[in-house]
Amino acid sequence: MSAQGGEFGFIAALSRLAARAPQSLGLQDDGAVLALADGRSLVIAADMVQAGVHTLADAPVEQVAGKALRSNLSDLAAMGASPAFYLSTISWPGPPDEASQRALIAALQAGQEAFGLTLIGGDTIVGQGPLSLSITVLGWAEGPLLRRAGARPGDDVWVSGTIGDGWLGLTVAQGRQSGLDAADQTFLVRRYEYPDPRLKLGASLPPLAHCGLDVSDGLLADAAHLAEQGEGCVCLDPLALPLSAPARRWLARQADQDAARESLMRGGDDYELLFTAPPEHRAAIEALQAPADTRLSRIGRIVPGQGVALAQADGTVRPVRAAGFTHF
Amino acid sequence: MSAQGGEFGFIAALSRLAARAPQSLGLQDDGAVLALADGRSLVIAADMVQAGVHTLADAPVEQVAGKALRSNLSDLAAMGASPAFYLSTISWPGPPDEASQRALIAALQAGQEAFGLTLIGGDTIVGQGPLSLSITVLGWAEGPLLRRAGARPGDDVWVSGTIGDGWLGLTVAQGRQSGLDAADQTFLVRRYEYPDPRLKLGASLPPLAHCGLDVSDGLLADAAHLAEQGEGCVCLDPLALPLSAPARRWLARQADQDAARESLMRGGDDYELLFTAPPEHRAAIEALQAPADTRLSRIGRIVPGQGVALAQADGTVRPVRAAGFTHF
Numbered sequence: 001m002s003a004q005g006g007e008f009g010f011i012a013a014l015s016r017l018a019a020r021a022p023q024s025l026g027l028q029d030d031g032a033v034l035a036l037a038d039g040r041s042l043v044i045a046a047d048m049v050q051a052g053v054h055t056l057a058d059a060p061v062e063q064v065a066g067k068a069l070r071s072n073l074s075d076l077a078a079m080g081a082s083p084a085f086y087l088s089t090i091s092w093p094g095p096p097d098e099a100s101q102r103a104l105i106a107a108l109q110a111g112q113e114a115f116g117l118t119l120i121g122g123d124t125i126v127g128q129g130p131l132s133l134s135i136t137v138l139g140w141a142e143g144p145l146l147r148r149a150g151a152r153p154g155d156d157v158w159v160s161g162t163i164g165d166g167w168l169g170l171t172v173a174q175g176r177q178s179g180l181d182a183a184d185q186t187f188l189v190r191r192y193e194y195p196d197p198r199l200k201l202g203a204s205l206p207p208l209a210h211c212g213l214d215v216s217d218g219l220l221a222d223a224a225h226l227a228e229q230g231e232g233c234v235c236l237d238p239l240a241l242p243l244s245a246p247a248r249r250w251l252a253r254q255a256d257q258d259a260a261r262e263s264l265m266r267g268g269d270d271y272e273l274l275f276t277a278p279p280e281h282r283a284a285i286e287a288l289q290a291p292a293d294t295r296l297s298r299i300g301r302i303v304p305g306q307g308v309a310l311a312q313a314d315g316t317v318r319p320v321r322a323a324g325f326t327h328f
Numbered sequence: 329m330s331a332q333g334g335e336f337g338f339i340a341a342l343s344r345l346a347a348r349a350p351q352s353l354g355l356q357d358d359g360a361v362l363a364l365a366d367g368r369s370l371v372i373a374a375d376m377v378q379a380g381v382h383t384l385a386d387a388p389v390e391q392v393a394g395k396a397l398r399s400n401l402s403d404l405a406a407m408g409a410s411p412a413f414y415l416s417t418i419s420w421p422g423p424p425d426e427a428s429q430r431a432l433i434a435a436l437q438a439g440q441e442a443f444g445l446t447l448i449g450g451d452t453i454v455g456q457g458p459l460s461l462s463i464t465v466l467g468w469a470e471g472p473l474l475r476r477a478g479a480r481p482g483d484d485v486w487v488s489g490t491i492g493d494g495w496l497g498l499t500v501a502q503g504r505q506s507g508l509d510a511a512d513q514t515f516l517v518r519r520y521e522y523p524d525p526r527l528k529l530g531a532s533l534p535p536l537a538h539c540g541l542d543v544s545d546g547l548l549a550d551a552a553h554l555a556e557q558g559e560g561c562v563c564l565d566p567l568a569l570p571l572s573a574p575a576r577r578w579l580a581r582q583a584d585q586d587a588a589r590e591s592l593m594r595g596g597d598d599y600e601l602l603f604t605a606p607p608e609h610r611a612a613i614e615a616l617q618a619p620a621d622t623r624l625s626r627i628g629r630i631v632p633g634q635g636v637a638l639a640q641a642d643g644t645v646r647p648v649r650a651a652g653f654t655h656f
Contacts, residue, residue, distance in 0.1 A: 014452075020446050047417060087373075087464060091378060130455070
């Protein structure tokens with residue numbers, strides 16, 4: 001459940017609908033959980049991806065399908081579950097030509113092979129809006145899950161991969177960037193179009209981390225979710241932000257370095273994992289980088305207080321309004 | 329999986345994607361099945377309902393939501409499973425006003441209370457097409473499931489409720505009917521807008537029926553599915569077709585009675601259960617009518633052969649092309 005706000009409190013009303021099923025986790029986490037008799041958990045998440053909303057309006061079919069699968073898988077990663085199955089409901093914008101049908105099948109096939117899950121159901125319609133895929137992913141977790149609640153003062157704050165590439169890639173794709181060379185543009189757009197769900201990392205985190213989620217709404221907004229559901233203030237060091245080489249080159253060209261770093265932290269579409277863990281697990285967490293095939297960076301601490309704050313060069317901290325992408 | 333056709337064989341290609349997961353049942357049934365360690369089955373189905381495709385374009389929010397929930401629940405009924413949970417991804421056509429948000433919540437709340445399931449997850453976006461809800465339902469089955477395969481010569485063919493009301497209701501809603509009084513029109517439109525998933529019946533059928541499915545594509549098209557996956561020809565008696573009083577009054581006004589009955593059998597949106605059972609279970613099946621709160625009618629037999637045929641007044645049978653609604 002990533003939608004927010006609305007005067008009526010739509011998300012709060014949905015949460016009330018979910019209240020009598022503990023399996024919903026109050027719609028507070030990245031997925032729902034069915035605890036099975038054999039001790040395993042079945043984690044279930046569903047998101048719709050629509051051309052023009054989650055991609056550019058003219059994105060090719062394979063990109064819409066790829067993003068639908070990958071963003072859903074990121075929810076499983078965020079819970080520490082390993083993917084097994086998915087169902088896909090597809091609304092075509094009109095009767096699809098054969099090339100579009102083949103492209104969609106190829107994208108799903110590629111996703112199945114890359115991430116180890118298999119289609120088990122769904123539906124296809126010819127609709128009247130843009131291409132939309134609603135995917136429900138199901139994954140297994142053998143032991144404890146990664147949850148959003150659990151941050152506590154003294155924890156390190158960690159993030160996987162690099163932050164800001166997805167947002168920069170979107171601005172490149174929209175033609176709103178100049179000055180980046182072609183290779184950097186290609187890298188960033190690719191990061192926007194094909195996020196990497198951190199499945200191996202997520203599955204390794206439950207014994208080590210106190211809490212975690214995937215960064216889809218923007219680092220600051222998602223850090224705020226950890227603060228809301230845990231104890232303490234998420235205090236982040238902007239200078240510790242892990243940046244890709246193209247993002248560093250972009251940053252070097254910006255007049256206001258602090259504002260530029262904050263933009264990278266507010267942009268969405270990172271699909272990295274943000275988590276907190278006690279300092280005694282630093283070595284164990286650093287050792288996950290090679291097997292999980294991603295960099296892991298300590299970007300802050302949980303300190304007494306609440307909300308999200310940014311460490312300043314002078315040693316003080318500045319609270320930040322952590323609003324990210326608002327769906328409506 | 330209800331979509332069909334396309335030159336490329338889109339559904340066949342989806343089935344190949346599903347081939348390595350036996351849980352998919354080859355996408356041949358109304359849902360997927362996870363067999364759990366405690367002996368229970370978790371049945372999962374997903375369908376997207378879009379304003380203008382499954383309802384009139386100007387259908388109110390509550391009708392789109394109601395149909396999404398009810399048509400998905402019909403898939404659980406068709407498998408003999410009892411509903412437990414659902415996830416809902418919603419694409420609004422634009423920023424929804426408070427009345428629309430309240431109407432959607434109220435419709436989901438009403439569905440939860442009527443059918444005994446609870447929201448556990450999903451997503452909400454503001455999209456660019458018509459209002460769309462993709463719902464994934466999850467249900468439990470304690471014993472064997474109802475499947476599409478299993479028809480054999482000698483079986484009776486049964487159907488619940490009445491046939492043709494949904495299709496007639498659509499034609500009324502589209503303004504394509506005249507001569508029906510206001511009460512009949514209201515009844516038929518209501519049947520189109522708010523189908524009744526036959527959950528109690530479905531859950532009672534596995535010990536008695538050889539096979540079954542829900543009639544969503546039209547009685548003849550769905551009978552063809554039973555024929556394809558079972559043994560024998562589904563031979564139906566048009567004069568045994570159960571009709572509501574408004575449908576009987578409509579039929580009485582039609583010049584060509586045979587063609588009119590066939591139209592009722594080709595129209596979709598019935599959401600009744602079609603199943604076959606050996607004659608020795610007739611009494612037990614008739615006894616289900618009161619507890620399941622629906623009429624059950626014997627409308628034919630499985631005979632040697634293949635495909636679907638209609639019994640004629642002269643005692644002969646006529647094979648029928650059983651194509652129903654083709655999604656693209």
